[in-house]
Amino acid sequence: MQTVSLARSPAIGFPFPVASRSGHTTSPAQLSGRPMRCARGTLIYAEGDSVQDLYKVVSGSIRTYRTLSDGRRLIASFALPGELFGLDGIGTHRCAAEAVTDAVMIAFARKEIEACVERDPLAAKCFQMFALEKLISEQDRCVLLGRKTASERVACFLLDLADRSEGHPHLIDLPMSRYDIGDYLGLSTETVSRSLTCFRKRGILADRGPHRVEVLDRDALEDAASGIETPATDCACLRPV
Template sequence: MPNVTRATKPAPGLPPCLPPFLPFTDRPERGGAAIPGRPSRHLRGSEIYAEGSAIRQLYRVVSGAVRVCRMLPDGRRFIAQFALPGEVFGLDGVEEHRFSAEAVTEAVLIAFARRDLEACLDREPLAAQSWQAYTLEKLAAAQDRFILLGCRSATERVAHFLLDLAARARPGREGLALPMSRYDMADYLGLTAETVSRTLTLLRKAGMIAIEDNHRLHLLDTGRLMQAAEPGRAAA
């Protein structure tokens, strides 16, 4: 794949506006400057970077999905983030990666050099502002996340996760894609795979979702799902 900075020819599956933007913005409509990117392809399950390695690049997902995770000393695994098409990952520490990243499915990424980003931030005041807003948003999301993990039931967590995925999904095929396994979902939500499975069955029996197959489902009643995700809040 030739370089992507001039978006004369958009990569397959990406909106034409994407490549010349700041690599960190998940939402390209915000604007930004050109940073050269290098595409790469990763097999399902392969490691993209290791915990403890130096942070030299960040990545935007073109297709596929990526999990950012850490093995805990007791052998458990915790997933900090799923990166979906259009989203960015890789800045999970100051100097060194504090997590590892692995391809959940076969994935195509675009890698950006960190120093190019930093040079761009120094050069472009607008980019720096955008960066600032981006990090604040990420922090806010992290805070919401630990409210979820701190005091929510299994049903609330799973419902919340599905709604979140649906909100982030690119408009595309009918239904909601779940690229990751039940184990991945469990390690992301602080549950076990058994509980995730049981909860999905529960939501299905309650008529809120329909399960097409292991990696695709349909949200039938988002109103009740939202209520399941946050009891005490009015449904939209």
């Protein structure tokens, strides 16, 4: 992997979100991380690699994914700026990780995190909360993959990205390809593209280039995510009348 040290001194911080409800005024112990940069498409770690680090994205975006023996792929997560990845395994990684775009991140040694968690109860609490929240969001994903239609999945994906991204809430960046989105949602590229076209025709979305969309009607998008159909505005797309 191509990595370039960004600074002589390592980045300092605490990777996990600090649990707020406990009302602590103190911060958890600080950890030192190694800044890393990698180019679009770079493999950061492979399925089966031993777990060394936990990563926090500074800029760009990362995909983690699993591959079946016959090539079928499911993207497990996209990590956006400010988010973590690398917690997909205990001894060895169960996912691979690649840079979707040129990316900068900070690597925290897993051993240091473990030591920190054993020493600092607040850090342990944050880690615990983080793992439980990930668990819940994986359950959400199972519902999406197991029980939702194609256009519901795409709508959910867009809403999720909108809520996670930092910029204007009505402008959504799609740094990943349609192929990636399909592999994240358990769909084919074509179906993703058709769903987006459908939303565009219904006036819910507007294109701002292939990797950015504007949400024109958030309510309608939320209805679409819940499977609430609006026959009046329906178009000859995925769900014919």
